[in-house]
Amino acid sequence: MTDPTDRVPDSELIHRAQVGETEAFDELMKRYNQAVYRLAYSMTRNHADAEDICQDTFIRAYRAIKRFDDRFRFYTWLHRICVNLCINLFRRRGRVRLTSLPGTEAGAEWADIADPREDAGAAELRRDLDRAIARLPDDQRAVFVLRVKEELSYGEISKLLGIPMGTVMSRLNRAREKLRELLRDYLPSRAS
Amino acid sequence: MSRDCRRVEGLLGRFVDGELDEQQAEWVGRHIDSCPGCRQKLAEFEAVDRLFREKDEPPRLAEEYWDWHRSQVWRAIRTVRRRQREGARTLRFTWMRAASVAAGAAVVLIAAIGGWRLLQRQVAVPVTVAEEPVERGAGEARVTSGGGRQAIAAGEPVAESKSADLSRQEHRSDKPAAGLARSADELKVETEVMADADGLPEAGAAADRQSTVETREKVAGRIAARGQAGTGEAEVFTAVQAPTAPGQAGVDSGLKKEGEQPAEVLTTCDRAPEVLEIGILPRVSPDETVTVFLRVLVEPDGSVSQVELEQASGTELLDSLAVLNVRQARFRAGYLGSEPARCWVRLVQQFDAEEPADSEQDNQ
Numbered sequence: 001m002t003d004p005t006d007r008v009p010d011s012e013l014i015h016r017a018q019v020g021e022t023e024a025f026d027e028l029m030k031r032y033n034q035a036v037y038r039l040a041y042s043m044t045r046n047h048a049d050a051e052d053i054c055q056d057t058f059i060r061a062y063r064a065i066k067r068f069d070d071r072f073r074f075y076t077w078l079h080r081i082c083v084n085l086c087i088n089l090f091r092r093r094g095r096v097r098l099t100s101l102p103g104t105e106a107g108a109e110w111a112d113i114a115d116p117r118e119d120a121g122a123a124e125l126r127r128d129l130d131r132a133i134a135r136l137p138d139d140q141r142a143v144f145v146l147r148v149k150e151e152l153s154y155g156e157i158s159k160l161l162g163i164p165m166g167t168v169m170s171r172l173n174r175a176r177e178k179l180r181e182l183l184r185d186y187l188p189s190r191a192s
Numbered sequence: 193m194s195r196d197c198r199r200v201e202g203l204l205g206r207f208v209d210g211e212l213d214e215q216q217a218e219w220v221g222r223h224i225d226s227c228p229g230c231r232q233k234l235a236e237f238e239a240v241d242r243l244f245r246e247k248d249e250p251p252r253l254a255e256e257y258w259d260w261h262r263s264q265v266w267r268a269i270r271t272v273r274r275r276q277r278e279g280a281r282t283l284r285f286t287w288m289r290a291a292s293v294a295a296g297a298a299v300v301l302i303a304a305i306g307g308w309r310l311l312q313r314q315v316a317v318p319v320t321v322a323e324e325p326v327e328r329g330a331g332e333a334r335v336t337s338g339g340g341r342q343a344i345a346a347g348e349p350v351a352e353s354k355s356a357d358l359s360r361q362e363h364r365s366d367k368p369a370a371g372l373a374r375s376a377d378e379l380k381v382e383t384e385v386m387a388d389a390d391g392l393p394e395a396g397a398a399a400d401r402q403s404t405v406e407t408r409e410k411v412a413g414r415i416a417a418r419g420q421a422g423t424g425e426a427e428v429f430t431a432v433q434a435p436t437a438p439g440q441a442g443v444d445s446g447l448k449k450e451g452e453q454p455a456e457v458l459t460t461c462d463r464a465p466e467v468l469e470i471g472i473l474p475r476v477s478p479d480e481t482v483t484v485f486l487r488v489l490v491e492p493d494g495s496v497s498q499v500e501l502e503q504a505s506g507t508e509l510l511d512s513l514a515v516l517n518v519r520q521a522r523f524r525a526g527y528l529g530s531e532p533a534r535c536w537v538r539l540v541q542q543f544d545a546e547e548p549a550d551s552e553q554d555n556q
Contacts, residue, residue: 022266029262041250048464050250051261058265063272093467122247129248131503134540135483147209148241149248154211173205178481179240186243187236 010074017065025065029058032075036082042145043086045134053089057082079150083142083160090138125186132182136175143168144175196223200230208237461526461535465490470521473543476510482543484514492532494523502538514541 008027016024036057041050060081061068068077133141142161146152147168158165180187200223206212207220224230465488476482485503488496499515518539526535 026262026266029265030258033258033261037253038250042248046464047251048466055261055265055268059268059272062265062269093470125243125247126249129243131485133244133248135481135542137481137542137544144244148244154206154209169205169211172209173202176205176237176240179244180236183240183243187239188232 011070014065014068014070014074017062018068025062028074032078033058035075036078039079039082039145039150040086042149043083043142044089045130045141049089053082053085056085060085080160083146087142087161090142128183128186132179135182136178140171140175140178143171144179147172194227197227197230200224200227201233204230204234204237208234208241461528461533463527465494465526465535465537466524467539468494468522468524471517473513473517473541476543482507482510484511484541486514486518486539486541488518488523488537488539489534490523490525490537491534492525494525494532496521496523497534505543510543514543517541 010028010031013024013028017028033054037050037054040053040057041047044050044053057078061078068074133144136144143157146157146160147154152160154165154168157163157168161168200207200220203212203216203220207217210217212220224234482505483503484501484505487498487500487502489498491497496519499518501511501515504511505514518541525532526537527533528535
């Protein structure tokens with residue numbers, strides 16, 4: 001593993017990618033594809049959509065890299081592209097979502113053999129979390145993911161999704177209330 | 193619940209997220225210290241967030257996947273670049289395209305004028321045209337030999353047997369355009385060629401006929417295959433669609449099928465099937481979102497062959513509606529490698545709650 005201090009800074013890679021050096025963009029992709037995939041998966045809750053969105057994010061980033069403003073963080077920019085693609089997908093699909101079946105998830109051939117989550121209890125928890133969040137309407141899930149997993153502020157979410165702050169708050173409240181109901185077994189009991 | 197508790201409830205999310213101003217946060221903090229109910233709710237909110245922050249992860253994928261993933265991105269980028277290059281080239285030669293379009297238009301115009309003149313001459317030699325069906329040996333065509341003009345006026349194809357070869361009709365309908373630029377003298381020879389229904393002279397027409405035959409065979413094959421398909425699947429379909437027994441029968445049949453999965457059902461498709469088109473479910477409750485989890489078997493041709501209820505909504509009618517909606521949806525098949533394959537996919541069908549118009553502004 002390379003020493004992180006040896007890492008070429010993002011800004012340099014971006015500059016090189018802007019003048020057409022494909023290796024530089026490839027390196028950026030290596031750095032961020034898992035983070036982008038994680039975000040896409042959190043939003044869509046299925047591998048196929050997450051994979052498509054992750055790929056589209058980098059394709060769009062590559063096409064627009066010359067317009068990238070280096071005052072911003074590269075991941076913030078990718079993040080924005082990815083969220084917009086997710087929102088577009090939700091709009092296109094209406095109220096329909098696809099989720100992978102446990103056996104088909106991510107394609108068995110790509111699954112990491114050394115996955116430590118083989119533990120049955122952990123797998124069950126993950127499945128329950130997956131189901132609970134899949135039950136949220138897309139708009140509530142998007143706000144919840146951006147706040148809780150991506151740790152964006154209300155203002156940032158409001159700007160990113162183009163909705164008023166009050167809407168961010170009410171959607172987040174609804175999402176938390178619903179998740180609280182669905183995950184009651186995993187929450188601290190009243191006695192404690 | 194006291195008035196303070198209700199107020200705190202509305203602010204709790206913002207308190208957890210650190211989005212309250214100092215004064216409000218202090219007040220909420222004081223209330224929570226003194227109220228076990230609100231303290232419990234706060235603990236639950238924090239626990240929900242913690243669970244998702246720490247335990248909810250996407251599937252962990254092998255390093256090779258990410259190499260493959262990057263290669264896919266590069267492939268797509270190359271395709272886009274190639275298209276852009278082609279687009280640029282096309283733009284450079286716009287003037288050439290304009291010239292060729294103009295030349296094409298001129299040719300069409302000349303052909304149309306020639307054709308019009310030819311048609312007028314054709315009317316002047318009716319016997320030549322009318323006699324051709326006689327040579328084809330059709331009984332009723334002989335009758336027209338004495339009054340060929342009427343036969344033309346009446347529309348000869350109508351006079352032909354209903355079992356007349358489709359390809360001949362197709363060919364005939366193509367002919368006027370092909371013959372427009374030719375002389376009237378050539379017309380007789382040409383109609384003789386037309387009469388040879390089995391020996392279509394043009395490759396294009398032959399291909400058309402071939403494709404028509406192929407399409408028919410495919411459709412016939414599909415119908416036959418459907419007829420031979422297991423009765424179990426047919427039962428599911430019928431039961432689900434029967435409006436008199438909504439949900440119950442279809443759902444039961446679907447569940448019955450679970451134990452008898454065909455051995456060839458793929459469980460590891462590389463790419464899951466995707467919904468291309470599906471109906472929007474109605475909003476059924478003013479305050480509750482109703483969700484139905486379904487398992488759908490999508491065939492390589494994109495058709496749905498089986499729908500199973502994985503998690504019911506608790507309302508049979510809604511389950512049934514969800515199943516029916518999926519049955520009528522259009523899918524893109526899943527893929528195994530580069531081939532479309534038979535894949536299961538889980539589908540979440542949701543009947544959204546009505547959102548009160550003013551609720552979004554409540555917390556503003």
